[in-house]
Amino acid sequence: PRKIIIDTDPGQDDAVAILLALASPEDIEVLGVTTVAGNVPLDLTTRNARIVCELAGKPETRIFAGCDAPLARPLVTAEHVHGKTGLDGPVLPEPTMPVADQHAVDFIIDTLRAEAAGSVTLCPLGPLTNIATALQKAPDIASRIAEIVLMGGAYFEVGNITPTAEFNIYVDPEAAKLVFACGAPITVMPLDVTHKALVTKPRNDAFRALGTPVGQAVAEMTDFFERFDKEKYGSLGAPLHDPCVTAYVIAPDLFKGRHINVEIETASDLTLGMTVADWWRVTDRAPNATFMGSIDADGFFALLTERLGRL
Ligand code: BDR
Ligand code: CA
Numbered sequence: 001p002r003k004i005i006i007d008t009d010p011g012q013d014d015a016v017a018i019l020l021a022l023a024s025p026e027d028i029e030v031l032g033v034t035t036v037a038g039n040v041p042l043d044l045t046t047r048n049a050r051i052v053c054e055l056a057g058k059p060e061t062r063i064f065a066g067c068d069a070p071l072a073r074p075l076v077t078a079e080h081v082h083g084k085t086g087l088d089g090p091v092l093p094e095p096t097m098p099v100a101d102q103h104a105v106d107f108i109i110d111t112l113r114a115e116a117a118g119s120v121t122l123c124p125l126g127p128l129t130n131i132a133t134a135l136q137k138a139p140d141i142a143s144r145i146a147e148i149v150l151m152g153g154a155y156f157e158v159g160n161i162t163p164t165a166e167f168n169i170y171v172d173p174e175a176a177k178l179v180f181a182c183g184a185p186i187t188v189m190p191l192d193v194t195h196k197a198l199v200t201k202p203r204n205d206a207f208r209a210l211g212t213p214v215g216q217a218v219a220e221m222t223d224f225f226e227r228f229d230k231e232k233y234g235s236l237g238a239p240l241h242d243p244c245v246t247a248y249v250i251a252p253d254l255f256k257g258r259h260i261n262v263e264i265e266t267a268s269d270l271t272l273g274m275t276v277a278d279w280w281r282v283t284d285r286a287p288n289a290t291f292m293g294s295i296d297a298d299g300f301f302a303l304l305t306e307r308l309g310r311l
Helices: 012-022 042-055 104-114 129-137 139-144 167-171 173-180 201-208 213-233 243-250 297-308
Strands: 002-008 028-035 063-065 120-124 145-151 186-189 255-260 262-264 275-277 289-295
Touching: 002 012, 002 104, 002 243, 012 028, 012 042, 012 213, 012 243, 012 297, 028 042, 028 104, 028 243, 042 063, 042 213, 063 104, 104 120, 104 129, 104 139, 120 129, 120 243, 129 139, 129 173, 139 145, 145 243, 167 173, 173 262, 186 243, 186 255, 201 213, 201 297, 213 297, 243 289, 243 297
Parallel strands: 002 028, 002 120, 028 063, 120 145, 145 186, 186 289
Antiparallel strands: 255 289, 262 275
């Protein structure tokens, strides 16, 4: 299995991404879950991460709380999408599992130094504040990262929080800039991919039909989460953004993309947080990321449903 650290701001779609990873021990070893402020403030993302690990029946998972605000800006949250708690929808018990004492940033640094170089993959599902802070504090870790597989950005689909920016990148553009320049191999799941991973009615029914607490909770999470995209955009269902990251770690062939240059806008008020992706390679800027463009959505949902059924 590939060793990963999940860096997350749950979030219903983050929750499904974590469940998919925890359900797949033959493919993924979760070294730890690190939380960051994003969809909701840090105390809630940390609480939600604990709820999700308990729902998975894996209270032994190590959870580390990280940065509570972006590097250089006030936090922007997304209760309008995820609800007041960040995990609205299912009614789940208050968690009792512990949070580790260590700060998430130090856990990321120590783990990358302790494990063999090139053996740990980072899976960021929220703003990139923890990862950027770790890189700033310990630049030596960049060359030890196997891969950073992240959800963020957009190209054709452009933006979901401003006309030109995707939420995770917009919330901490300075952190994103640092991460995209760090030299580690980066794989990006932008809105162009995640807006094709839609929980349609039959896909939601398939979660519910698992007949398990996890299947029920995931169906209720996506019911809640979808009302936003459905009402606002007439979309067929909730886009499962973050599970694309953990699905990629398990089955990379579900996705297709291009190795290109991606730069992050940090100066313009108008286009702050835009991922300027050189899809057509019109510049000679060096490629720094594999930017995905398409997904085998049926294959993705088949994998997800089968794996969730194991929990
Ligand atoms: C991203 O923003 C969050 O609201 C989701 O959890 C996902 O990580 C989508 O833009
Ligand atoms: Ca997220």
